[in-house]
Amino acid sequence: MPLAANDPTRKTWLKTPKNTDFPIQNIPFGVFLTRDDVITIGTRIGNYAIDLGALHQLGYFEGIPLTDDIFLQDTLNDFIADGRKTWRLVRNRISELFEENNPALRENKKDRATVIFDLSEVEMQLPVQIGDYTDFYSSIEHATNVGTMFRGKENALMPNWLHLPVAYHGRSSSIIPSGIPIHRPQSQKLPNGATEPIFGPSRQVDFELEMAFITTAANNLGESITTKDAEENIFGLVLFNDWSARDIQKWEYVPLGPFLSKNFASSISPWIVTLDALEPFRTDSPKPQKELLPYLQYEGKKSFDIKLEVALQPDGKKETVIAKSNFKYMYWNMSQQLAHHTVNGCPVNAGDMMGSGTLSGPTPDSYGSMLELSWKGERPVRLDEGGDRKFIRDHDTVIIRGHCKTKEYPRIGFGEVSTKLLPVFQPKTK
Amino acid sequence: MPLAANDPTRKTWLKTPKNTDFPIQNIPFGVFLTRDDVITIGTRIGNYAIDLGALHQLGYFEGIPLTDDIFLQDTLNDFIADGRKTWRLVRNRISELFEENNPALRENKKDRATVIFDLSEVEMQLPVQIGDYTDFYSSIEHATNVGTMFRGKENALMPNWLHLPVAYHGRSSSIIPSGIPIHRPQSQKLPNGATEPIFGPSRQVDFELEMAFITTAANNLGESITTKDAEENIFGLVLFNDWSARDIQKWEYVPLGPFLSKNFASSISPWIVTLDALEPFRTDSPKPQKELLPYLQYEGKKSFDIKLEVALQPDGKKETVIAKSNFKYMYWNMSQQLAHHTVNGCPVNAGDMMGSGTLSGPTPDSYGSMLELSWKGERPVRLDEGGDRKFIRDHDTVIIRGHCKTKEYPRIGFGEVSTKLLPVFQPKTK
Structure with missing residues (x-):
């Protein structure tokens, strides 16, 4: 199927800001609450949120096999389960409808008023009900940095790391969309030099710069997916902040992995950018350092050149960009992750989410966590308006942004995932 | 609210086998497909499956605040979300309806024909849509055995083990009900003495004797549950076989925990036995060996005396009971697990599942896995009809059973979780 929606010369009749993350070539999918308190599935062009439920009711998706209520839902799961062919038909149709020379919707004032919202009028929701969430550990720079800190340079990478995309299961229930504040978590931690743990607030709350992909229903119990077929089963990508509490993690994680140090909150950007929209930005993954077992081998460019940045904004102050990285640094690509x-x-369902792991780059300014940026707190990170940080303080906001850009092609972006850290939760006395 | 349904002298007008796991004092909840291809929520008395959807439509739950379609669903999640008060009202009402002196349903032949099925006529389903699944590691005997095998007797228990209930996140998508066969998993493993991994079928497929509890919607993001309130949020328990592939696990699990070695399949018994039904079997947990941080302290008896056994049945042969254990051996009880x-x-939702971890007891015949029973394969387990096992072979069926019994009170049981291991999955050639 031709990706007509990817025509770089296409323009829209909607007014969009220059250099928007959401030109007519993007057409991401999300879920929002409208000013009328209706939950609907939508897309975004420039700073407009477009109600796909209403568009469908008005007949604009005629000819595409869709159930009547496919967009009148509070999650994208059913639409995602419809499969890639349907996603493409819908994305192409939206692109046509908003193309500058198409009068069908442009000249229908009443329909336009029904389906188009200013972004400020809607409230973004979690786009999918995440059944299972897996987090990979696929950046060699991150794994090496963390390994060096905790085990020394010689034992930095575990023996399995270069042979398989290491991963662990995460918690779905605490995944929240951008904009929802979180509280500093409490749990057990072992003070330096102590033999008995104490209970209290984490003093090492950290972000992790990640991206995550959302899958469709991919396989049944017992079946496998090849690296060749993997991308057919990936709907799209979001920005992902895998909040972590390092002191809690250090005490709890042996031998079964991180638990309370991660499951207090994880935040994602609300618009899922489809793999189709990212097509013009394909690039190579890093060259494997070991020969791969056949099921992890692949052909072609399976990664994407997505520029990433992390900003830290103290309460009431201006933000400082503290890290710049790229999705393409990921050693194990998504096709390898899904094949593994x-x-x-293991069955993968529509709405499952797979995190990349912290996306650190090769230089110290491209590290994807405070743990690495401040090197365990030894080198505090300077902020533009004064002060510094070893880890995240109460009332700080962490913002992750990401976009793609080449000379020939319009910028395709993800918007942001922005999350404020509040102090420890104080229960209301009954 | 009095637990009228727990009256030990109560008898039912249904014919039930002597020593059934499901006397009128049990009233578990499950989901089944009827002979008419309808999915409904039901309960079980003796060898009868009772259609609660039909009972409700016929008006037998009058006076209890329930939505019309609460039982006409393919999962128990919404019913569980209704909370403990509702579960108790429904369980008491079912108990009354089937009490031997109550003619209401007993004498209504037409209604009886509509709501009562022979167990052989129905097909049990997964009882809940499991949002998140967490597996604890709460048997001190199991943790000590595994630790001794891999790190020696002196370092058997990790320093954190006696201070907190160690746990990790598992995969929900591969949890299946009793009766569904599974395939021997393949992945990477490192042969003894080798430095490079190979790919192939696991040669160390193992069961893990566990139980698991199902929660209701317990808390919002940021909030905590105390040990005092924890049981209010537990709907009930099932038997749980946490299938594991030891060779895959050994190679992959450092540093982030088990992944492909566990997520190929996990099986549960289909009837959820409520905590209320288990009330007569409360017992003490093992005495803590370290002083507990305040949030893990508790009062009263928070464990249950549930006798467990594992049987292994080679294809076409009789089964051998290979282990006998008890839920009460669990060092960290459910209230401590949920509080931690x-x-x-971290928010807990209706339909979440929390596994106990392998429930090994103090004696070698009470170990809850082949890894322990055969001590890494060094002491093969003898089978009654000849032959032995280090791990599970193709076409073996593993059956876990569990029940409670005291002199004064009828047997309350869980039925069984029975799963056959098939050879490696062979994809159909297209």
């Missing part, structure tokens, strides 16, 4: 995840027959 | 899980503000 299913090689044992 | 939420102390950092």
